[in-house]
Amino acid sequence: MSQPSAVGDDAPATMRAVVVTRPGGLDALEIKDVPVPVRKPGWVRIKVKAFGVNESEVTTRKGESDAVVTYPRVPGIEGVGVVDEVDEVDEDSELRPGQRVATMMGGMGRSYDGAYAQYVTVPAAQVIPFETSLPWEVVGALPEMFQTAYGSLTTGLDLKAGQTLLIRGGTSTVGLSAATIAKDLGATVLSTTRSPERAGDLRAAGVDHPLLDSGTIADQVSELMPEGVDAVLELVGCSVLADTLCTVRRHGTVCFTGALAGEWTIPDFTPFMIPNGVRLTSYGGRATDLPADVFARQLQAIAAGSLEVPVAKVYHGLEQVRDAQADVESGTTPGKYVVVLDD
Incomplete structure (x- = not known):
């Protein structure tokens, strides 16, 4: 029987x-x-060193999250830091005091207290050990962003090298991360933005075909890919889903992962709105969908300069969390907002 670490x-x-x-x-x-x-x-x-600030935590603060049923609550669905205390386990375990780790999702910051704190406790199954010389402000941007992007592309879409991917909601943190990961997998990437001035952000993430999204994009996609794309990562939500479904080839797949526009349901939905032969699935993030070896390869790619991390702004100390959430709500700068806890 394991005993607590001293x-x-x-x-x-x-x-x-x-x-x-x-x-x-x-x-x-x-x-x-x-x-x-x-x-x-x-x-x-875990002794927290840094954490990302996300839309879901703004939702928690506003009382609009169905997953948060009781207050007070410490928000924070992700964090990075070092192991402070853990069960004693066999010699092969990497979860030891002092080990650098990342964690995310699994009810964190919603059904139990999250990472907006100096310490957080989480189930061992959702802890990813890692080694890197990257600063905490970079690593702190990654867990939820990379886990959601990677899980959507693999578990949700089973994306393969040589396929075409459309990302709808491309300047979001998950959208930018998905573009870099998809390019690393060998896919051709189309991605959308509502702002012409942000096309450069998409190109910087490796996007082959930036598209201006005015509410409908099916015709634009058809001009580039007459048969339709192989896969779509839907991040905007149900308000555009019918149009998104029309961008996919027969036997292609749309993965519904996010709803940046705020609409999660479709009134009077009928399956016949899905075009013949097109597949519609969904993805809800799980920490176990980002294996430690995959996270390690991503850290190595970032250190080597072959993978970009879309960090919008870094804040220092819990005192700046209000500023970070205000900036997330404003949406003026694409990328991840990260809070670093200085010792």
């Missing part, structure tokens, strides 16, 4: 955390001194 006994009794005590505006994000979380058996306590 490391972690030096952890303080309290920590600083950003707490949402009630749904509301930016002033609902309060910095408080709270108890350091007690680790359950089979869980890992």
Whole structure:
């Protein structure tokens, strides 16, 4: 039977955390001194070094998330840091005190407290160990963004080298990441933006064909790919899904992953809205869909300069979380917003 590691006994009794005590505006994000979380058996306590700030956490703060049913809540669906305390396990385990790790999803920041804090506890199954010399501000941008993009392209679409991929919602963090990963897989990438000035952001991510999305794009895609694309990553949502389905070749696949436009359902949906032979699936993120060896290869590619990380802005300290969420809501700069916790 495993026993708790002795490391972690030096952890303080309290920590600083950003707490949402009630749904509301930016002033609902309060910095408080709270108890350091007690680790359950089979869980890992992580000393947080950095975390990404995401739309879902804005939703949590506003009280619009169905997954958050109780307050107060520490938000944060992802984080990176070092293992502070873990069950003792066999010699082959990489989850040891001091090990650098990433974690994301799995109810984090929703059904239990998340990474907007100095410490967080999460199930061991959703912890990814890694080694890199990249700074925390870079690694902190990656977990949820890469996991969602990679999982959508592999689990959701089974994308192969030589295929064509359309990303709808291409200047989002997941869209930009998906473009870089798809190019690394050997795909030809089309990607959309609503702003002409952001076409350069798409090209910088490796996109072969940036498209201006005015609400319908099927005709543009048809001009480039008369038979339709092999696969589509849908990030805009149900408001454009019918049009998106018309961009795909017969036996091609659309994977519904996000709803940037805010519409998750289609009133009076009928399966006959799906064109003959086109496949519609969905993807909801799971940490286990980003294997440690895949994450390691991505870190190596970033260090080598062959994979770009779309970081929009870096903030230092929990005091700047309100600024980060305000910038996420404004949507003026494409890329990931990252908070680094300085020692």
